[in-house]
Amino acid sequence: MDLSSISVFVKVCMILIPLGALLHLIGFASPYWASVPNFHGGIWKICKVNRLCEDYLDWPSLPGWLRATQFFETVGLILIGAAGILLILTILVQMFRDKKIFSILNAILCFAAAGCIFVGVIIYGTQDGISTYLSWAFGLCIVGGILVGVAGVLLIVSAVARG
Incomplete structure (x- = not known):
């Protein structure tokens, strides 16, 4: 393999x-999407100070905004995986490497993943009572989305530079 x-x-x-x-x-x-002195919670579970955690999957009903956040973050994760697989195929398989369309498709996957991640964090972060207590896991999702978005831009630049 010649890189x-x-x-x-x-x-x-x-x-x-x-x-x-x-x-x-x-x-x-x-x-740890949101953290206050007595509890911390993410999009899948909530934990109290005594380390008793409860999965949201066990709750009979969840607010629509939390379900929407779960949906967009999950789709974002799946799209990042698809972009990673397509990038590997583009590098390893000569047929994919020679065609500009695969770089553009990969960039679209990256932009879609970043977009889904950002929609999810916006939905979560704009909820009353949560926005002042956002924590490190929320920030990691934002940084991950930014990195994937930058990768999409670089893939477009690579496709355009290739001619």
Whole structure:
């Protein structure tokens, strides 16, 4: 496998997409989207100060905004995975490497993933009573979305530079 023929922008994306996926996955799964002295919670569970945690999946009904956040963050994670797989295929398979459409499709996947992540964090962060107590896992999802969005921009630049 000869990586010398691959654009430097694509090589940077080889770092940005997995790093963005890792940061988003940690934030996605962590119950620290919001934190106050007596409890902390994420999009999947809530924990009290005595470390008793309860999964939201066990609740009979959830607010619509939390379900929407779960949906958009999950779709964002799936799209990051698809972008990562397509990037690997673009690098390893000669047929994919020679066609500009795969770089553009990969950029679209990155933009869609970042968009879903940002919609999810906006929905969560604008809720009354939560916005003043946002915590580190919320921030990790934002940073992961930014990294994937930057990877999308670099993939477009790579496709345009290729001609």
